Amino acid sequence: MPKPKNVWEEFFKDKKHGGHRYSSEEFLAMEAREKLFHLDGGKTLLDFGCGSAELLTYYAPEYEKLVGVDFSPSMLGEASKRIKKKGCNNIDLILANHETLWEKLEFSFDRITAAGVIQYLTLQEIDKFIFDASRYLNRGGKIVLFDLLDSRLYPLWKVGLFSKDVNCLKILRKAGFELQTVVLASIKNRPKDILGFAYHPNKIEKIASKHGFKMIYVCSMYYEYKYHAIMFRA
Ligand SMILES: C[S@@+](CC[C@H](N)C(=O)[O-])C[C@H]1O[C@@H](n2cnc3c(N)ncnc32)[C@H](O)[C@@H]1O
Known part of the structure; x- marks a missing residue:
């Protein structure tokens, strides 16, 4: 990929962890269980901003095929090691950002998700992300954005x-x-x-509905100031 063009790409370029409240496997497993509950099935999953795959590897046993995308080479390096260590051979990783990822995908997904990533996008970028994601979402699929900062x-x-x-x-x-x-x-x-x-849920809901989705939002179980946005076709 060309050299970082936005401030967050520069910020994350040598980071190695997703900054979860606790870094223990016990906590990550708890967080992943909550997220799997909201993901609620599907066979294929795209995790945008997967970081070092701290959650993605917990999703892996529940899906046939998973793709993790991130613009940080160091995060993907860690993700690769973790995936190998955990023996998850159903995960592919792609180095890309919110704009470049779509042209690199080979198939569409039942679930498109992101955890702790949306705060690095502007409202215009979120709008474009939902539009692009809707084109790569299978019938009956869901877009589930976890841990958005509540303004x-x-x-x-x-x-x-x-x-x-x-x-x-x-x-x-x-x-x-x-x-x-x-x-x-x-x-x-x-x-x-x-x-x-940090966005008020109404702003995200407006974008979802512009692209033909119904949205519900629920409070994050482990972060008091965050919420999850769950989008599905109206
Ligand atoms: C707070 S971390 C969360 C990582 C992972 N989702 C987790 O929960 O462990 C945010 C991640 O999003 C990635 N990211 C942020 N903005 C991005 C963008 N526009 N395109 C691709 N990745 C992005 C960062 O590199 C970082 O790995």
Whole structure:
């Protein structure tokens, strides 16, 4: 692939893990079980932004064929090792981004999913992603976007409202720190945070319905400030 053209591609180019709340296999297995419940069957699955396949390898026993896509070479390197270690011989990996992936696919899917990825796309990119995904979705298929940042809850999480030892002073301190980070990032022209990429579920639902999908959303079981968007043909 050509050299990184967006800030997130640069950010992830040498990352090796998906940044789950806990990195233990016990936790990843729990997260994957929740996600498999919402994926709710199908025989073929595309995981966009699969990272190091921390969830994908748990999906593998439930599907005939899986494809993981990511624009980070280091993530895919780790994914490859993990897939080998876990003996999942039904997974293919593709190095691509949200635009280039479609021309590299050889078949369509019963499930198209992404976990913790949508916050790196703008609303226009999400719109285009859903349009493209709809063309690669089999009849009766679902697009299931996991762990989108909820614009109502993410700022509260950022200032520590959900932490165990919350108090007013800590909230004020954290709010001050976050403000300083945003201001400094603006001055230095660096990405401020993914706060700007947290979306109200209604905005995602509007995009889904524009492309002929019904959408339901449910709270994420393991992340208080995230939700899952489940789309299926109306
Ligand atoms: C937070 S990690 C989550 C990884 C994985 N889904 C998981 O849950 O373990 C986000 C992943 O999305 C990938 N990613 C972000 N934006 C992308 C894009 N536009 N195209 C392809 N991959 C992308 C990153 O490289 C990274 O591996």
